[in-house]
Amino acid sequence: GESVGLHLPTLSVQEGDNSIINCAYSNSASDYFIWYKQESGKGPQFIIDIRSNMDKRQGQRVTVLLNKTVKHLSLQIAATQPGDSAVYFCAENKGQGAQKLVFGQGTRLTINP
Amino acid sequence: ETGVTQTPRHLVMGMTNKKSLKCEQHLGHNAMYWYKQSAKKPLELMFVYNFKEQTENNSVPSRFSPECPNSSHLFLHLHTLQPEDSALYLCASSQVKGGNQPQHFGDGTRLSIL
Numbered sequence: 528g529e530s531v532g533l534h535l536p537t538l539s540v541q542e543g544d545n546s547i548i549n550c551a552y553s554n555s556a557s558d559y560f561i562w563y564k565q566e567s568g569k570g571p572q573f574i575i576d577i578r579s580n581m582d583k584r585q586g587q588r589v590t591v592l593l594n595k596t597v598k599h600l601s602l603q604i605a606a607t608q609p610g611d612s613a614v615y616f617c618a619e620n621k622g623q624g625a626q627k628l629v630f631g632q633g634t635r636l637t638i639n640p
Numbered sequence: 641e642t643g644v645t646q647t648p649r650h651l652v653m654g655m656t657n658k659k660s661l662k663c664e665q666h667l668g669h670n671a672m673y674w675y676k677q678s679a680k681k682p683l684e685l686m687f688v689y690n691f692k693e694q695t696e697n698n699s700v701p702s703r704f705s706p707e708c709p710n711s712s713h714l715f716l717h718l719h720t721l722q723p724e725d726s727a728l729y730l731c732a733s734s735q736v737k738g739g740n741q742p743q744h745f746g747d748g749t750r751l752s753i754l
Contacts, residue, residue: 559740570642570730570745571683578740616683625671625690625736626743630683 539637546607548634550600550617559620561628562591562602564613571616574602604636612638643667646731646746654754655721661749663714663731671736672714673743674706677728689714690736718751726753 540546552560558579563571577584577591577600584591590603600617614635618628644665653659665672674686688696689708703725705717714731728750732743 561742563745568747570644570646570732570747572642573742573744576740576742618683620740622688622696625688625695626673626734626740627685627688627696628673628683628743629685632682 536632537635537637539639540607542609542638542640543606546604546611546636548602548604548615548617548636550602550631552598552600552617552619552631553629554619554621555595555598557619557621559626560591560593560600561618561620562589562600563616563618564611565616565633566613574615607636607638609638609640612636642744642746644731644733644744644746646729646749648749649747650750650752652752652754653718653721655723657721658717658719660718661716661729661731661751663716663746665712665714665731665733665744667733667735667744669733669735669744670711671734672708672711673732673734674714674716675730675732675745677730677748679727683730687716721751721753723753726751 561576562574565571575586575591588605592601614633616633618630621627647662672689676684686700687706692708707715728748730748732745734743735741
């Protein structure tokens with residue numbers, strides 16, 4: 528499944544499938560981007576980050592892609608599991624020194640058994 | 641366990657009450673942050689502290705008063721709040737030295753204003 532940006536806040540995929548969550552950011556000068564996962568009753572949990580001098584970064588089952596030309600960020604989750612069900616937020620850093628993160632509205636990902 | 645602890649987890653208060661939210665980080669970070677998370681709205685940055693100095697106040701009403709006595713502790717003092725202030729208040733911390741590092745969040749205080 529694939530979301531098409533912040534105007535589609537929900538995404539459902541079958542367990543085992545890959546999912547892609549998309550995010551558009553606003554500031555071409557932003558130098559750092561980060562993805563968080565938030566489960567019910569908990570605070571946002573860091574998933575993966577990427578600096579503006581990179582266009583791809585991989586973690587365990589997750590990949591972040593950065594397209595600075597169109598100011599677009601995506602999070603790919605491979606082989607989704609029930610525990611991946613959560614709300615996913617992207618954020619861009621607009622600050623220097625201590626961060627000034629600006630968050631997207633989030634995408635709710637549901638993994639169907 | 642994220643290394644950032646917030647207390648209390650839940651707080652119900654009247655509009656005339658005074659209360660404080662507490663955040664403590666055990667990660668050795670030197671920057672701390674307060675965020676507000678309302679239903680159907682993105683996380684909103686409220687305050688930023690870098691080495692105990694406030695570097696950002698994101699147009700927050702004066703009924704919210706932050707305090708950062710040291711790099712490990714952050715408070716949010718609340719006074720004469722309004723019903724629209726009901727939200728989840730999240731604290732985060734990060735390491736500023738060595739370039740951008742991810743912020744780590746606590747699990748928040750769920751605040752309800754009667």
